[in-house]
Amino acid sequence: MSNVLHDLFVNGLPADRAKPCFMLRDGRNVSYEALSTGAAYVAGRLVAEGVQPGDRIALQAEKSHEGVMVYFGVIMAGAVFLPLNSAYTSTEVDYFIRDAEPKAFVTDPVRYVEESRAFAPLTQAIPRGPDDLAAIIYTSGTTGRSKGAMLSHGNLAANAIALHKAWGFTPDDILMHALPIFHVHGLFVAMHCAFLSGCSMVWLPKFVDADVLEGLKRATVMMGVPTFYSRLLANPQFGRESAPNVRLFISGSAPLLPTTFAEFEQRTGQRILERYGMSEAVIITSNPLQGERIAGSVGYPLPGVELRIGGGEETGVIEIRGPSIFSAYWRMPEKTAEEFTKDGFFITGDVGRQDVDGRVWISGRAKDLIISGGYNVYPKEIELVLDEMPGVTESAVIGVPHADFGEGVAAIVIGKGDEAAMIAECRKRLAAFKTPKRIVFVDELPRNAMGKVQKNLLRETYKGLFA
Ligand code: AMP
Numbered sequence: 367m368s369n370v371l372h373d374l375f376v377n378g379l380p381a382d383r384a385k386p387c388f389m390l391r392d393g394r395n396v397s398y399e400a401l402s403t404g405a406a407y408v409a410g411r412l413v414a415e416g417v418q419p420g421d422r423i424a425l426q427a428e429k430s431h432e433g434v435m436v437y438f439g440v441i442m443a444g445a446v447f448l449p450l451n452s453a454y455t456s457t458e459v460d461y462f463i464r465d466a467e468p469k470a471f472v473t474d475p476v477r478y479v480e481e482s483r484a485f486a487p488l489t490q491a492i493p494r495g496p497d498d499l500a501a502i503i504y505t506s507g508t509t510g511r512s513k514g515a516m517l518s519h520g521n522l523a524a525n526a527i528a529l530h531k532a533w534g535f536t537p538d539d540i541l542m543h544a545l546p547i548f549h550v551h552g553l554f555v556a557m558h559c560a561f562l563s564g565c566s567m568v569w570l571p572k573f574v575d576a577d578v579l580e581g582l583k584r585a586t587v588m589m590g591v592p593t594f595y596s597r598l599l600a601n602p603q604f605g606r607e608s609a610p611n612v613r614l615f616i617s618g619s620a621p622l623l624p625t626t627f628a629e630f631e632q633r634t635g636q637r638i639l640e641r642y643g644m645s646e647a648v649i650i651t652s653n654p655l656q657g658e659r660i661a662g663s664v665g666y667p668l669p670g671v672e673l674r675i676g677g678g679e680e681t682g683v684i685e686i687r688g689p690s691i692f693s694a695y696w697r698m699p700e701k702t703a704e705e706f707t708k709d710g711f712f713i714t715g716d717v718g719r720q721d722v723d724g725r726v727w728i729s730g731r732a733k734d735l736i737i738s739g740g741y742n743v744y745p746k747e748i749e750l751v752l753d754e755m756p757g758v759t760e761s762a763v764i765g766v767p768h769a770d771f772g773e774g775v776a777a778i779v780i781g782k783g784d785e786a787a788m789i790a791e792c793r794k795r796l797a798a799f800k801t802p803k804r805i806v807f808v809d810e811l812p813r814n815a816m817g818k819v820q821k822n823l824l825r826e827t828y829k830g831l832f833a
Pocket residue numbers: 505506550617618619620621622640641642643644645646664714716728730731816
C-alpha cells in the first residue's frame with residue numbers, strides 16, 4: 367500500500383536530487399537529497415521509538431529547514447504532524463499538549479535531526495490512505511478554545527495538486543519563502559507547490575526587507591501575506607528592477623487592500639494574485655494565473671471546490687464542500703456538527719458574495735458584522751471608503767457598545783486626518799447608519815503572526831468609546 371502524501375513528495379523530487387531545495391540566507395544550499403535523507407532518518411527514529419500510525423508529533427520551534435525534515439519524516443512514518451506557533455507561551459502550549467496528546471514534542475529540530483542519524487533510516491514509508499490523518503492545525507481562534515482542524519492525506523494531496531497546476535509551477539521556479547511554517551500558508555500552500563514541482567526555495571527565517579530584496583533578485587514566485595507587500599512598498603529601494611525574474615506575486619491569509627494592489631501594480635507593473643484560504647480547507651479560491659486579477663476579489667473556487675452563499679441572501683456566509691476540506695475538529699464532535707450543514711458543506715464564517723462571473727468577494731468575518739440600530743453593517747464597505755481618503759493607510763471598522771443603537775460604528779485608522787471632516791465625507795458616500803460615529807487615529811493596528819487585524823482586541827480596547 368502507498369502513503370499518499372509521501373508518494374506525492376517523492377514523485378515530485380527532481381531527477382537530480384543534488385538540486386537545492388532550500389537556498390539559505392548565508393549562501394549555503396540544502397539539496398532535495400539532504401531533505402529526503404533527513405526525513406528518512408527522522409522517520410526511522412520515530413518508528414524505532416514506537417510511534418504508531420496516527421500518533422501525533424508536535425513541533426514548536428523557530429523556522430528551519432530541519433523543521434521541514436521533521437515534517438517530511440513524520441508523514442513518512444505515518445504519524446500526524448502538529449505544528450505550533452513559535453510565539454505560544456508555555457500555558458498555551460500546555461493546552462495543545464493536553465488536547466492532542468502528542469507522542470513526541472520537538473523543540474530543537476536541528477538537534478532532533480542530528481540525533482536521528484543514530485537510527486537506521488526508514489526505507490519504505492508507512493502506508494497511509496487518503497482518509498488517514500496527516501496533520502492537525504490549531505486555528506488561530508480569537509475566542510473560546512482553539513480548535514484542531516484535522517487534515518487528511520487526501521485533503522492535503524488534493525489541494526497541493528490543484529495549486530501546483532493553478533499557479534503553473536515548474537522545476538525552473540524559485541519560490542521566495544519568508545512565511546512561518548507553523549501555519550497552512552507557509553507549510554502546505556507554499557512548500558507543497560515547491561515539493562510537487564521539485565523547484566528551489568529562497569528560504570528565509572522571517573521577512574526582513576534586506577533579505578527579501580536580495581532573494582527577489584533570483585526568485586520567480588513570491589508568496590506572502592498582505593503586510594509583506596505593504597512593507598515592500600514602504601521601502602524606497604523596491605521597484606520594477608528589484609524582482610527581474612518574478613512571474614507571480616501571490617497574496618493571502620488576510621485581505622489585500624485594493625490600494626496596495628494598485629500601488630504595487632504602479633511600482634512593478636505586476637498585478638498581485640490574491641487567493642483565499644483557511645486552516646480547515648487550505649486554499650478555497652484563487653484569482654487566475656491567466657486572465658483578469660481583480661483587486662478586492664479573491665477569485666474563483668478552485669477546481670473541485672463547491673462554494674455557495676448560505677442564508678438565501680446575495681451576501682451571506684460562505685459554505686464550501688470539496689476534496690481539500692477537513693472532516694472534523696480534533697475531539698470536538700459537537701463543534702464539528704455545528705459548523706457543517708446537513709448536506710456536508712463547511713460553514714466558513716466568512717461573509718461574502720459570488721458575482722455572475724463566479725468571482726468571490728469577501729466582506730469580512732460573520733462575527734465582525736456590526737448590528738447598529740437593527741441594521742446590518744459590513745465593516746469592509748466602510749473600510750474601503752476610508753482607505754481611499756488622503757492620509758489614511760489602513761482602517762479597521764468595528765462595532766462597540768452604544769446606548770441608543772446597541773452597537774455604534776467606530777473606525778480605527780492608521781494615519782492622520784480631521785475626524786469631523788472625514789465623518790462628513792463618509793456620510794456623503796454611505797447611509798447614516800453605516801457612517802462611523804467616531805474615528806480614532808493610531809500608528810499601528812494589532813495583528814497576529816499572519817498579518818490579520820485582530821478586531822477582537824480592538825473591540826476590547828475601544829469598548830468604552832460611546833460610554
Ligand atoms: P487561518 O485559518 O488562520 O488561515 O485564517 C483563515 C481566515 O483568514 C479566513 O477564514 C478568512 O477570514 C481570512 N482570509 C484568508 N485569506 C483571505 C483573503 N484573501 N481575503 C480575506 N480574508 C482572508
